[in-house]
Amino acid sequence: MERLEVRELNFYFGFSQILNNINFELKQNEIISIVGPSGGGKTTLLKLCAGLLDVTEGEIKNSFSSSSFAFQDARLLPWKTTIENIMLPIIAHTKYQQAYEEACQIALRFGLEGKDFIKYPKDLSGGMRQRVNFARALITKPKLLFLDEPFSALDIGLKRELQDFVLQSGEEFGTSVLFITHDLMEAIRLSDKILLLKSDPGEILKSYEITTPKQKRDDEFVFSKTKEFLDDSDVINTFEIKVR
Template sequence: MSHLRIQNLSHRYGLTEVLEQINLDLSAGQTLALVGPSGCGKSTLLHIVAGLLIASDGKINMTFDRVSCAFQEPRLMPWKSALDNIALGLKASRLSRSQRRHEAAQLGHRMGLSTEDLDKYPHELSGGMQSRVSLARALAIRPDLLLLDEPFSALDIGLKTELYQLLSEQTVHNKTAVFLITHDLMEAVRLSDRIMVMAAEPGRFVHELVLQTPHEERDNAWIYQTTGELMMTDAVRIGFELPAPITSARTSTASHDRSPS
């Protein structure tokens, strides 16, 4: 089974330690969410996994073959149409240009983009449509590891919910592992199998939550309750500078949380 394994990873910018003793495992079909305050090194860790940065210390063992990324900013090629942006990653395949465009169009339609939308250039699209194109481009190569750096943070609630469903359908169908970075605790609870909480200065893991409830059974009531319980943990409360909870009692049996060893 394909996997990502990080052991004793640390990273520095000059003399500043931004990541310290990071250890994690991610297997095929799992979704892992990283949450934590701004500046705790979440994006730096994702960039290291993506190969955009080289860690100062530690080991990374990754056996995933196809890795793709989607970021908070869509980062579309302005001189290409939406359709050609989606098809961009397929250039490395052996598909003909017409086949690439056909597959890109099918995926774009599943993302709620019309044929007219696909013919437009990025500056002609709304922010929500650009996000759809960006996510479709990342999914077009059928990745076995999908790296997401807050791709939904600038979207309204309705569009977020729609893209959550589209993402879930694609990742379940292709058994894709997802490495998700988010500030949104409810988003993490909704989408992930495990949540790792990070603290800053230096960035490190301080808490882990394993979500045992199947995704198809996670209704809104469960999501709100589980998010509330997560917000009551000391690691999250202190990291996000939340006020002290009125009570620390926990009643849910839907999840099991622990501090990383």
């Protein structure tokens, strides 16, 4: 079975410790979200898991056959159009026309319109750039997806649609997802497990399993679970929420 295992991971940038004793396991078909305060080390942890940074202490084992990453900042190539950016990961091993058609299909599915296909990143809105970034990560149908706040610049309608797309990818292709979000409701809607990462240094303070099947998580469920979270003293302390 494909899985990602993180064991006793410590990480430093120079002399400052960013992550301390991180342990978790992501299995096939699972979605794990990481929530925590800004600057706490979430992106760093995701990059380590994706092999984009070298582990200093501890171990990360990734046995998924393929993976892709949607970065927090969209990182599109400025000299390529929307469609050319989306095609990038498959262009080397797919015929141009096929790659082009696949990119158009996924772009349409993500709410981009024909007139946006030939635009360059500088002429797209922030939310559009995020959608191109997300489409580019999904075009390879990866077994493991690393998502760093992929929907933060989207309106609530689009956000909901793309969240559903993440869930569908799980059902259709068995995609597993390691997901960073600041949106607790999003984490509750999508995740099998939520890891609460405190900062200075980043440590997993708590791990919440959500066992209710994802298709049964209606708004009422999500709201009441969010309230439960916001009442949890660990969440209050981690985010330094002022209780009134």
